[in-house]
Amino acid sequence: MAIIKKFRIKTFKKEKPKIDLKNISLSFNKRQILDDISLKIQEGEICGILGPNGVGKSTLFNIIIGLLKPDFGKIFINSSDVTNIPINRRALEFGVCIVPQSGGIFSELTCEENLKSIAEIILKNKNERVFNVEKMISKFQLESVKNIKGKHLSGGQKKRVCIAMALISNPKIILMDEPFQGLDLMTTRELQETIVNLQTEDNSRCCIISDHAARDLLAISDKAIVIANKKIIAQGSPSELIINKNAKSLYFGDSFKIN
Ligand SMILES: Nc1ncnc2c1ncn2[C@@H]1O[C@H](COP(=O)(O)OP(=O)(O)OP(=O)(O)O)[C@@H](O)[C@H]1O
Ligand SMILES: [Mg+2]
Numbered sequence: 001m002a003i004i005k006k007f008r009i010k011t012f013k014k015e016k017p018k019i020d021l022k023n024i025s026l027s028f029n030k031r032q033i034l035d036d037i038s039l040k041i042q043e044g045e046i047c048g049i050l051g052p053n054g055v056g057k058s059t060l061f062n063i064i065i066g067l068l069k070p071d072f073g074k075i076f077i078n079s080s081d082v083t084n085i086p087i088n089r090r091a092l093e094f095g096v097c098i099v100p101q102s103g104g105i106f107s108e109l110t111c112e113e114n115l116k117s118i119a120e121i122i123l124k125n126k127n128e129r130v131f132n133v134e135k136m137i138s139k140f141q142l143e144s145v146k147n148i149k150g151k152h153l154s155g156g157q158k159k160r161v162c163i164a165m166a167l168i169s170n171p172k173i174i175l176m177d178e179p180f181q182g183l184d185l186m187t188t189r190e191l192q193e194t195i196v197n198l199q200t201e202d203n204s205r206c207c208i209i210s211d212h213a214a215r216d217l218l219a220i221s222d223k224a225i226v227i228a229n230k231k232i233i234a235q236g237s238p239s240e241l242i243i244n245k246n247a248k249s250l251y252f253g254d255s256f257k258i259n
Helices: 003-007 057-065 087-094 111-122 126-139 155-167 185-201 214-218 245-252
Strands: 017-028 031-042 046-050 072-077 096-099 173-177 206-210 223-228 231-236
Touching: 017 057, 017 206, 031 057, 031 072, 031 206, 031 223, 031 231, 046 057, 046 185, 046 214, 057 087, 057 096, 057 173, 057 206, 087 096, 096 155, 111 126, 111 155, 126 155, 155 173, 155 185, 173 185, 185 206, 223 245, 231 245
Parallel strands: 046 206, 046 223, 096 173, 173 206
Antiparallel strands: 017 031, 017 072, 223 231
């Protein structure tokens, strides 16, 4: 297991679901993508979502944030049924945020303006806005590019701006869709630390992360699931998951190890 795991303080002994997905199904143009997905994510938990390309991980994220409505099933946040609550209210009232798989920043705005634009929507207090923008620029090492337009940032820099934009609002439910994609090794390690620290700072948060960098993801996950053939085919702690027969045959293969 990676060193990062040593930083983690696990304190969720009691069951307190932050998110409760009940029997979620969704089809696009009669092609079923997700079939009867049920999943609970506890307060304080980091849940990794794995699965082959095109299996529906981003789709599931879009259902959780309220961009897509499931054909069947319900979504509960803090025990409230939010299935019919729109995306903006899920963000403002329930603290849901997402780092999308691609895009997510305004290409004509500078890095700093991108951060300010989100801060102005979310944070009422001007001093808090200025403080948080500066904090994020420093945390994600964006000083040297803060005046560069989004369209001129490198792939990894864009990703860092996106992550900073998501975290600036002090979110309670953090979804990250392939956050490690395009990040260099040190930034990957720093992001792992940031995610773990977010949880230890506020134990009522939860974090759901999908990424194909399975080792980096499992190193910080409390539990993880594998989606394949429209369903959750395996779930458990990282060490349970990698020896799960279904997970091996449909996702990890035979030779995958995490240390
Ligand atoms: N709006 C849409 N209309 C039709 N089909 C869609 C739509 N959005 C996604 N799909 C299809 O749904 C399936 C799941 O897509 P999704 O993006 O959720 O996969 P994923 O698991 O995130 O894959 P990846 O690992 O490549 O990111 C894919 O077959 C995709 O083509
Ligand atoms: Mg995806």
